[in-house]
Amino acid sequence: GQQVMQIPQYQHVQEGEDFTTYCNSSTTLSNIQWYKQRPGGHPVFLIQLVKSGEVKKQKRLTFQFGEAKKNSSLHITATQTTDVGTYFCAGPERTDKLIFGTGTRLQVFP
Protein backbone atom coordinates (compact mmCIF):
# COMPACT_ATOMS: atom_id res chain seq x y z
CA GLY A 1 0.00 0.00 0.00
CA GLN A 2 0.86 3.64 -0.19
CA GLN A 3 3.43 4.94 2.27
CA VAL A 4 4.00 8.55 3.23
CA MET A 5 7.18 9.46 5.07
CA GLN A 6 8.15 12.75 6.66
CA ILE A 7 11.48 14.10 7.76
CA PRO A 8 12.66 15.13 10.20
CA GLN A 9 10.81 13.22 12.89
CA TYR A 10 11.57 15.93 15.46
CA GLN A 11 12.82 19.48 15.21
CA HIS A 12 13.73 21.84 18.02
CA VAL A 13 14.24 25.48 17.07
CA GLN A 14 14.78 28.78 18.79
CA GLU A 15 11.92 31.20 18.40
CA GLY A 16 12.52 33.27 15.30
CA GLU A 17 14.33 30.52 13.39
CA ASP A 18 12.88 28.96 10.28
CA PHE A 19 11.54 25.41 10.07
CA THR A 20 10.93 23.01 7.19
CA THR A 21 9.36 19.57 7.07
CA TYR A 22 9.46 17.32 4.02
CA CYS A 23 6.91 14.78 2.91
CA ASN A 24 7.51 11.94 0.46
CA SER A 25 4.96 9.52 -0.96
CA SER A 26 5.68 6.13 -2.48
CA THR A 27 3.04 6.84 -5.15
CA THR A 28 1.90 9.83 -7.20
CA LEU A 29 -0.80 11.79 -5.41
CA SER A 30 -3.85 13.54 -6.81
CA ASN A 31 -3.50 16.06 -3.99
CA ILE A 32 -1.62 16.58 -0.74
CA GLN A 33 -3.08 17.91 2.48
CA TRP A 34 -1.40 19.29 5.57
CA TYR A 35 -2.69 19.08 9.12
CA LYS A 36 -1.46 20.44 12.44
CA GLN A 37 -1.91 18.75 15.78
CA ARG A 38 -1.26 20.75 18.94
CA PRO A 39 -0.01 18.82 21.99
CA GLY A 40 -2.95 16.98 23.51
CA GLY A 41 -5.21 17.98 20.63
CA HIS A 42 -6.51 16.54 17.41
CA PRO A 43 -5.26 17.07 13.84
CA VAL A 44 -6.68 20.17 12.19
CA PHE A 45 -6.72 20.76 8.44
CA LEU A 46 -4.39 23.50 7.22
CA ILE A 47 -4.35 23.39 3.42
CA GLN A 48 -4.68 21.29 0.30
CA LEU A 49 -2.45 21.41 -2.80
CA VAL A 50 -3.62 19.94 -6.08
CA LYS A 51 -1.48 21.12 -8.97
CA SER A 52 2.03 20.00 -9.84
CA GLY A 53 4.53 22.57 -8.55
CA GLU A 54 1.84 24.48 -6.66
CA VAL A 55 2.92 26.88 -3.92
CA LYS A 56 0.52 28.32 -1.36
CA LYS A 57 1.12 30.66 1.53
CA GLN A 58 -0.68 31.20 4.80
CA LYS A 59 1.00 34.09 6.63
CA ARG A 60 4.37 32.66 7.73
CA LEU A 61 3.64 29.17 6.34
CA THR A 62 4.61 28.22 2.79
CA PHE A 63 3.42 24.94 1.29
CA GLN A 64 4.80 23.40 -1.88
CA PHE A 65 3.73 20.42 -3.99
CA GLY A 66 6.47 18.75 -6.03
CA GLU A 67 6.52 18.66 -9.81
CA ALA A 68 6.10 14.88 -9.84
CA LYS A 69 3.30 15.12 -7.23
CA LYS A 70 5.10 12.67 -4.95
CA ASN A 71 6.58 15.09 -2.45
CA SER A 72 5.68 18.22 -0.59
CA SER A 73 7.15 20.61 1.94
CA LEU A 74 5.99 22.99 4.64
CA HIS A 75 8.21 25.92 5.55
CA ILE A 76 7.59 28.19 8.52
CA THR A 77 9.38 31.52 8.56
CA ALA A 78 10.38 33.04 11.90
CA THR A 79 8.78 30.43 14.14
CA GLN A 80 6.72 31.43 17.16
CA THR A 81 5.81 29.43 20.24
CA THR A 82 2.29 29.11 18.84
CA ASP A 83 3.73 26.98 16.01
CA VAL A 84 4.48 24.14 18.45
CA GLY A 85 2.86 20.86 17.47
CA THR A 86 3.08 17.97 15.06
CA TYR A 87 2.67 18.62 11.36
CA PHE A 88 1.28 15.85 9.18
CA CYS A 89 0.98 15.58 5.45
CA ALA A 90 -1.69 13.29 4.03
CA GLY A 91 -2.49 11.94 0.61
CA PRO A 92 -5.37 9.94 -0.82
CA GLU A 93 -4.86 6.30 -1.71
CA ARG A 94 -7.09 5.48 -4.63
CA THR A 95 -10.03 7.88 -4.20
CA ASP A 96 -10.68 9.33 -0.76
CA LYS A 97 -8.89 6.99 1.65
CA LEU A 98 -6.53 9.41 3.37
CA ILE A 99 -3.10 8.11 4.42
CA PHE A 100 -1.15 10.25 6.85
CA GLY A 101 2.57 10.79 6.91
CA THR A 102 4.68 9.92 9.91
CA GLY A 103 4.59 13.50 11.16
CA THR A 104 7.18 16.04 12.26
CA ARG A 105 7.05 17.26 15.83
CA LEU A 106 8.12 20.88 16.20
CA GLN A 107 9.27 22.34 19.48
CA VAL A 108 9.97 26.07 19.68
CA PHE A 109 12.04 27.47 22.53
CA PRO A 110 11.42 31.10 23.53
Add this chain to the structure above:
Amino acid sequence: DARVTQTPRHKVTEMGQEVTMRCQPILGHNTVFWYRQTMMQGLELLAYFRNRAPLDDSGMPKDRFSAEMPDATLATLKIQPSEPRDSAVYFCASGTGGSGNTIYFGEGSWLTVV
Protein backbone atom coordinates in the same frame (compact mmCIF):
# COMPACT_ATOMS: atom_id res chain seq x y z
CA ASP B 1 -20.43 24.96 14.68
CA ALA B 2 -20.31 21.49 13.07
CA ARG B 3 -17.95 19.05 14.67
CA VAL B 4 -17.23 15.35 14.98
CA THR B 5 -18.25 14.10 18.41
CA GLN B 6 -16.54 11.15 20.07
CA THR B 7 -17.37 9.30 23.27
CA PRO B 8 -15.94 8.45 25.69
CA ARG B 9 -13.21 11.07 25.85
CA HIS B 10 -11.23 9.01 28.33
CA LYS B 11 -11.47 5.35 29.25
CA VAL B 12 -9.44 3.21 31.62
CA THR B 13 -10.30 -0.46 31.51
CA GLU B 14 -8.89 -3.77 32.58
CA MET B 15 -7.35 -6.21 30.16
CA GLY B 16 -9.94 -8.56 28.74
CA GLN B 17 -12.81 -6.11 28.98
CA GLU B 18 -14.85 -4.97 25.99
CA VAL B 19 -14.42 -1.37 24.89
CA THR B 20 -16.82 0.46 22.60
CA MET B 21 -16.00 3.88 21.19
CA ARG B 22 -18.64 5.97 19.43
CA CYS B 23 -18.48 8.70 16.85
CA GLN B 24 -21.05 11.08 15.46
CA PRO B 25 -19.78 12.41 12.12
CA ILE B 26 -20.58 15.88 10.82
CA LEU B 27 -24.07 15.96 9.33
CA GLY B 28 -23.88 15.50 5.56
CA HIS B 29 -20.44 13.90 5.55
CA ASN B 30 -20.39 10.53 3.80
CA THR B 31 -16.88 9.28 4.64
CA VAL B 32 -15.87 8.20 8.13
CA PHE B 33 -12.42 7.16 9.27
CA TRP B 34 -11.05 5.56 12.42
CA TYR B 35 -7.39 6.30 13.18
CA ARG B 36 -5.26 5.10 16.05
CA GLN B 37 -2.43 7.26 17.34
CA THR B 38 0.47 6.09 19.48
CA MET B 39 3.87 7.61 20.00
CA MET B 40 5.47 4.95 17.85
CA GLN B 41 2.98 4.54 15.01
CA GLY B 42 1.76 8.04 14.25
CA LEU B 43 -1.74 8.16 12.74
CA GLU B 44 -2.60 4.62 11.74
CA LEU B 45 -5.74 4.07 9.63
CA LEU B 46 -7.89 1.31 11.11
CA ALA B 47 -11.11 1.52 9.11
CA TYR B 48 -12.82 3.63 6.51
CA PHE B 49 -16.47 3.91 5.48
CA ARG B 50 -18.17 5.61 2.59
CA ASN B 51 -21.95 5.98 2.68
CA ARG B 52 -21.93 3.67 5.71
CA ALA B 53 -20.32 0.82 3.74
CA PRO B 54 -16.99 -0.45 5.05
CA LEU B 55 -14.44 0.01 2.28
CA ASP B 56 -11.19 -0.82 3.97
CA ASP B 57 -10.39 -2.28 7.37
CA SER B 58 -7.06 -3.81 6.42
CA GLY B 59 -5.30 -1.82 9.13
CA MET B 60 -7.45 -3.28 11.87
CA PRO B 61 -6.60 -6.41 13.89
CA LYS B 62 -9.56 -8.56 12.87
CA ASP B 63 -9.47 -10.96 15.77
CA ARG B 64 -10.39 -8.35 18.37
CA PHE B 65 -11.45 -5.17 16.59
CA SER B 66 -14.67 -4.44 14.74
CA ALA B 67 -16.03 -1.27 13.18
CA GLU B 68 -19.60 -0.56 12.12
CA MET B 69 -21.92 2.23 11.04
CA PRO B 70 -25.40 1.31 12.24
CA ASP B 71 -26.72 4.53 10.73
CA ALA B 72 -25.43 7.72 9.13
CA THR B 73 -25.12 9.48 12.48
CA LEU B 74 -23.20 6.82 14.36
CA ALA B 75 -19.94 4.94 13.84
CA THR B 76 -18.62 2.48 16.40
CA LEU B 77 -15.25 0.89 17.06
CA LYS B 78 -15.25 -2.09 19.37
CA ILE B 79 -12.36 -3.94 20.96
CA GLN B 80 -13.06 -7.32 22.52
CA PRO B 81 -11.09 -8.45 24.44
CA SER B 82 -8.90 -5.42 25.07
CA GLU B 83 -5.18 -5.74 25.69
CA PRO B 84 -2.60 -3.32 27.15
CA ARG B 85 -1.07 -2.82 23.67
CA ASP B 86 -4.40 -1.29 22.58
CA SER B 87 -3.70 1.73 24.78
CA ALA B 88 -3.73 4.71 22.42
CA VAL B 89 -5.78 7.65 21.28
CA TYR B 90 -8.50 6.66 18.83
CA PHE B 91 -9.64 9.39 16.46
CA CYS B 92 -12.73 9.43 14.34
CA ALA B 93 -12.83 11.76 11.35
CA SER B 94 -15.42 12.53 8.70
CA GLY B 95 -15.36 14.12 5.27
CA THR B 96 -17.43 14.81 2.18
CA GLY B 97 -15.62 12.24 0.06
CA GLY B 98 -14.05 12.46 -3.36
CA SER B 99 -10.40 12.86 -4.30
CA GLY B 100 -10.18 16.25 -2.57
CA ASN B 101 -11.61 14.81 0.64
CA THR B 102 -10.67 17.07 3.56
CA ILE B 103 -11.43 15.40 6.84
CA TYR B 104 -12.39 16.77 10.23
CA PHE B 105 -11.27 15.02 13.37
CA GLY B 106 -13.05 14.49 16.63
CA GLU B 107 -11.21 15.19 19.86
CA GLY B 108 -10.33 11.52 20.27
CA SER B 109 -10.95 8.76 22.78
CA TRP B 110 -7.99 8.25 25.08
CA LEU B 111 -7.90 4.56 25.96
CA THR B 112 -5.77 2.99 28.67
CA VAL B 113 -5.88 -0.77 29.16
CA VAL B 114 -4.30 -1.96 32.38
